[in-house]
Amino acid sequence: MACRRVVLAALLWLVPALLLGACRRGDGSASAPDVPRPACDASSVETLMRCVEKERWADDLAFVAQPRSPGSKHWQAVQDLCAARFAEHGYTVERHDYGTGINVLGVRAGESPEQVVVSAHYDHIPGCSGADDNASGVAGVLETARVLAAGRWRRTLVVACWDQEEDGMIGSRAWAARARERGEAIAAAFIYEMIGFRVDAPDSQRLPPGSELVFPAVVAGIAERGNRGDFLAAIGDSGSHEALAAFERRAGAVELPVVTLALSPLLQRAAAAADLDRSDHSAFWRNDYPGIMLTDTADFRNPHYHCEFGEDAAETLDADFAARTVRATVGAAAELLGAGSRG
16 A cells, blocks of 8 residues: 555545455475466356455465565566466456556457446565565455356456555556546446455554544444454545445355445545545546455555565464455456356
């Protein structure tokens, strides 16, 4: 995640709806997972959701979670993994070189050119493994791409690994601006931004100072749950109502507690919402596209954010929590993609 301030402040604009192995070589270093991936059953949204496997997510997490600042050897390895995995699952792959970095995109054309996007950034700051930020998101994209490859869709599916999020969302902004220039239509965009850190302990979830004065009902609702950091935040714009509703439904089906938020255009421009302009969803908002950030709220919950108070390591994450997030996203994306006539 690009900034120290976290997006949890944005949660306070809506009363929450709270629904109740690494692959490593003998020398200890990670190697890219290489396991057979059978086709998923695409007969229904529910069967696709059940196809998500947390073990696959954990294997990809273990590989990605090493220092990978742009231009480094492991940055290249993760970029190559995104491209190879998308190709393996039948996507048309593009390495989008925008001058200072490279996005990796996979496209499965549907009956309509209107797009549904699922994405995450693959870069991180120097000297930090970045397991939650954002190896967890990259692993989520790879598993989502595998599962959704089984379907035949009415809309076009785009999966993406963005570069240079930590430098100001440069990669996603370059692609979204290009999409706008080309007149491309985007129905929904889901952005995985730290999806693996969950804490059951009371008072493990913090709120921005002064929140109780401006949003007392929301703060009270979180307090009633013991201020536990056990939920996922889904934060979108006013154009994302359908996608947010679909995500809430699918999160409920997998018992993933979720707090949803839809910001109006006016609120997006408000100074109080400045914390929202800090991850790849903002690239879509700035280009008048809908976008949703899916996040565990970063350093308002995770003390290892940017390795400040300990290593942001794979061992600190909750694979079950992340897998539920991916299942809910697969379900919501499949709803919005719509079954094609060939499906």
